Amino acid sequence: MRLLLLEDEEPALALLRRFALTYYPAATIVGECQQVAEAAEFLRTHPAPDLILSDIELLxxxxxxxxxxxxVSSPFIFVTxxxxYLVQAFEQNGIGYVLKPVQYASFAAALQKYERLRQVMQSAALQQLAAALPQAAPAPRYKQRLLSKSRQGVYVLAVADVLCIQLRNGVAHALDGSGRTYPLSETLAQxxxxxxxxxxxxxxxxxxxxxxAIERLEPYFNDTLAVYLRNQPGAPLVSSSHRTPELRKWLAG
Structure with a gap:
C-alpha cells in the first residue's frame, strides 16, 4: 500500500501518519506535502499512490x-x-470524509470503505480482462469406440484395438489385432x-x-510407401504418392 499525505499542520500530519501505519503496518508513505503546488509536482513526477489522505485547506x-x-487518478480520503466541502469532495476523487478532531474509529471506517471499494474494482477489472481475452477453444473430443451393426446385433469395438480401417465395396471396415473385420456405418471421411x-x-x-499398428515402412514405387502392420501377414497397405510426405511428418511426430 502506497500512501501520500497532504497536511500543512505538523501535529495533524503526525497523527495522520500514525493512524495510517496503525491500520496498514506494511504501508509505504511515499510523500508528505504541505502545499498544493508541492502535491502537484509530486504527482507529476511520481507514480500515482494507491490512496491520498488529505486535508482541504493547505498552506x-x-x-x-x-x-x-x-x-489525479488516486482516490482521496479527506481529513478536515x-x-x-463534503459534496465537492465526493464530486472529485473522494471516497471518504473524516472530520477533525480525528478519532481512530472514524479514520479506520473510512479505510475499510476504501478496502471494500478496491475489492469491488479489482473484481470488476478481472472480469473485464477475462472477457477481453480470447477464449481457448475446447479440446476436440474424438471417438473412443466404434459400433458395428450386423444381423446378430451391435458389436462395440474400442478404437484402441483398431489397426486400420479400409473401404471395401463402398463400406468402411475396421480391422482389429485378431484379424477380424467389422463393417461400420460411417463413411471414411466421417x-x-x-x-x-x-x-x-x-x-x-x-x-x-x-x-x-505400424511395424515398418518400405519404399514401394512412384514415391509411395508400403506400410506393414504388426502381426498381420499378407499384402501391406500402400500410401498414395501425394500423402507420403505427410505420412513421414506424422510418423516423426
Missing part, C-alpha cells in the same frame, strides 16, 4: 485546485475540520474427422491406419 490554498493543475489425427492417418482414398 497555499484549497486542495481542490490540485485537480485543475494535474491529472471543514464540513462544507471416420477421419471423428478419430484423433495423432492416432490415425489417411493413407489413401480407401484406408486409414493406426500409429500403434
Amino acid at each position: 497555499d490554498g484549497n486542495v481542490f485546485t490540485l485537480f485543475n493543475q494535474v491529472t 475540520a471543514y464540513d462544507q 471416420l477421419e474427422a471423428e478419430l484423433d489425427p495423432r492416432t490415425f492417418f489417411r493413407l489413401n482414398r480407401s484406408e486409414l491406419v493406426a500409429l500403434v
Whole structure:
C-alpha cells in the first residue's frame, strides 16, 4: 500500500501518519506535502499512490485546485475540520470524509470503505480482462469406440484395438489385432474427422491406419510407401504418392 499525505499542520500530519501505519503496518508513505503546488509536482513526477489522505485547506490554498493543475487518478480520503466541502469532495476523487478532531474509529471506517471499494474494482477489472481475452477453444473430443451393426446385433469395438480401417465395396471396415473385420456405418471421411489425427492417418482414398499398428515402412514405387502392420501377414497397405510426405511428418511426430 502506497500512501501520500497532504497536511500543512505538523501535529495533524503526525497523527495522520500514525493512524495510517496503525491500520496498514506494511504501508509505504511515499510523500508528505504541505502545499498544493508541492502535491502537484509530486504527482507529476511520481507514480500515482494507491490512496491520498488529505486535508482541504493547505498552506497555499484549497486542495481542490490540485485537480485543475494535474491529472489525479488516486482516490482521496479527506481529513478536515471543514464540513462544507463534503459534496465537492465526493464530486472529485473522494471516497471518504473524516472530520477533525480525528478519532481512530472514524479514520479506520473510512479505510475499510476504501478496502471494500478496491475489492469491488479489482473484481470488476478481472472480469473485464477475462472477457477481453480470447477464449481457448475446447479440446476436440474424438471417438473412443466404434459400433458395428450386423444381423446378430451391435458389436462395440474400442478404437484402441483398431489397426486400420479400409473401404471395401463402398463400406468402411475396421480391422482389429485378431484379424477380424467389422463393417461400420460411417463413411471414411466421417471416420477421419471423428478419430484423433495423432492416432490415425489417411493413407489413401480407401484406408486409414493406426500409429500403434505400424511395424515398418518400405519404399514401394512412384514415391509411395508400403506400410506393414504388426502381426498381420499378407499384402501391406500402400500410401498414395501425394500423402507420403505427410505420412513421414506424422510418423516423426
